[in-house]
Amino acid sequence: MMADKSSGDNEKDHTEEELLIMSKTLIASVWWTKEMGERLKLLRGEESMASLAKRAGCSYQSIQHLERGEYTVEERKGLKPSVSWEKLEGICKALEISVEDFLQVQLVKNPRKITLIG
Numbered sequence: 001m002m003a004d005k006s007s008g009d010n011e012k013d014h015t016e017e018e019l020l021i022m023s024k025t026l027i028a029s030v031w032w033t034k035e036m037g038e039r040l041k042l043l044r045g046e047e048s049m050a051s052l053a054k055r056a057g058c059s060y061q062s063i064q065h066l067e068r069g070e071y072t073v074e075e076r077k078g079l080k081p082s083v084s085w086e087k088l089e090g091i092c093k094a095l096e097i098s099v100e101d102f103l104q105v106q107l108v109k110n111p112r113k114i115t116l117i118g
Helices: 034-044 049-056 060-068 072-076 085-095 099-103
Strands: 029-031 082-084
Touching: 029 085, 034 060, 034 085, 034 099, 049 060, 049 085, 060 085, 082 085, 085 099
Parallel strands: none
Antiparallel strands: 029 082
16 A cells, blocks of 8 residues: 555555566575575475585585574674575575575566556
């Protein structure tokens, strides 16, 4: 729900989500959440972190930090934790799951181009 613009309040109600359709090639990183870390751990199952890291092409420490939600550097700087798109793709490929399924989002293929009229 949008705030009434006539009241001078231009802030959006935080219950509304916005949709942006763009090419995956434009995404450099994704904000990482503790829920994503829990999902990663669940999907890894009995496989060791080191084994998954090797298959995903990243370090054991990366998997460890992602699963545990340890973001000390980002938190000290006041930044939201993130993971690079390349690293996320590597991890998902190793887990044999699509990035879209891991993120629990729907992939839109070949959306029609929208022409702005202005």
